[in-house]
Amino acid sequence: MVIKNKEVGEKLKLLVENLNFSLNEKQIIEDMNLYVSKGEFVGIIGPNGSGKSTLLKNLYRGLKPDSGVVFLDGENVYKMNPKAVAKKIGVVGQENVIPFDFKVEEIVAMGRSPYKGFFDGDSKKDKEIVANAIEQIGMSVMEKRNYINLSGGEKQRVLLGRVLAQQTDLLLLDEPTNHLDIQHQLQIFDLIKGLGVTVLSAIHDLNLAALYCDRLYVVKDGRILMAGTPEEVLTSQSIYEIYGVRSDVAIHPTTKKVTITYLPVSLLEGDN
């Protein structure tokens, strides 16, 4: 299928069609179709090992799909050169360990790489962009600090800063708040939401997904099980289907967003 309607095509940031990926003869992604419109904040939810990370890696060319097409602004991602893709897609993946220490500002400055040719140094403009990115992640006072000594939340903010310096209007994020405490989870998502760019993010925590996402895709066993707004997707019935967990779903009076309370088996049995 090609994008037939030009008007629809112009609103689309990312379009994925019939994506298949297998590793060691095991099908990990099976015939996935999804889209992200410009300016949307879209979440991918699903159990561990369902294929969320693999899907994202296929989109940012970390892995090569067996078949299927990924359109970025109407252009086939696999036919673009790596630098052109890097100017359009910013990625925060799960890799955040480095063998050698760098300073915060050095890591953020790496985001300028796709704009640089051989031997190019950092221009005045690059330095401005990097300084702005560091300010956005609230690390101006720590710009000379060493990355290895930072806390988990600070590291994640630095990686986000690198992506900001990359100045892309699409962010692909793979559980950006994994292993962070609640304060930092909200801080990171508020920051991302405040950027006003298009976001596709794998999110582990359903309540967080409900708070920030415009739409959700549910991935299970390598397939897209459901898609829709958080209200449509996150019902106690669907949550049981996806995770096998009983829950109580309500609209929170303050946030006006879906809020989920899990009902553990031990408590339910106690009631009977």
Added chain:
Amino acid sequence: MKRNYIQKIINQDEPNMKIITILLLIVSTLSILFSIGIGPVSVHPLTVIEILFSKLPFLTNENNWTQVEFNIVWGLRLPRVLLGMIVGASLAITGVVMQALVRNHLADPFILGVSSGASATATLGMLFGAFSIFGTYSLSISAFIGAAVTIILVYTLSRVNGRINVTHLLLSGVAIALMMDALTRTITLSAPNALGLHNATFWMSGSLAGAKWGYLTLPLIVAVICMIVLMSQYRALNALLFGDETAGTLGFNVGRLHKLLILVASLLAGVTIAVSGSIGFIGLMVPHITRLLVGSDHKRVLPVSALLGGIFVVWTDVAARMVIAPEELPIGILTALIGGPFFIWLLKTKK
């Protein structure tokens, strides 16, 4: 006061690259001048300078030196010291490249068996003329082939699910080094000429003793070209430290980059080992010390490592010819004596 000044220059926050580079260049020049004079027969540094100046055109003044001194300075020590600079720089850079390639600070051409691989094919070429079709450069090319084969083997063996596994890396390095050393021994024992044993011992222990002017050209050209190529890729080398996927998302063609780094490391290691045998641990120690001085940015690590590596090898070579003078100790034995403990220290202090 003075201490403050030193701290300012070697400041982790803003390493002043101009001053550091100039300082290192001065130290390199002084090292060359002084180390030429030191040896079983010592020559005064001023005499060394006079002899060197006499080689410049239009500067013919009276000779204050003996013919023996001239022969030692011009014919023996100067090529040896210069070769030491080139070899040290090349080995240090090889270490930097391999560490970026496998994302580990323990990578070094000697530890990962690359030196052994290069020695094996070099011996094969030397004793059986296996690569004689390449003429004058057959030795360098045969060492390059051995280095390349080993790097590719170690790199492939240590990748588990697309990631470099440190245990696999070190163990496959050890296994391949042992296999290659066995191969070298087999070749030397079955060698058709009696020179074999002596020459193979040379490869395995490493030495700059046989340096001639003719040995300098190829290693120098290769070192300069590789350095230029690497400096043009310094951002890619930095990005690679975050992992292949991250480097990819920053716009680098990771597959091509890995091939380039394997080629560069093999060239540097092969050509160097062809002229000096395997001098170990330079690629491990020098980049590590460099990072302590100027941080991890490859834009700074590459040139500083090269200069420090050269200085380090020149002075270790001075020690090699002085320790049991007039006999010579192969420099490789000395670097192993220093480098071995250094490796263990790194292994113990870093996770």
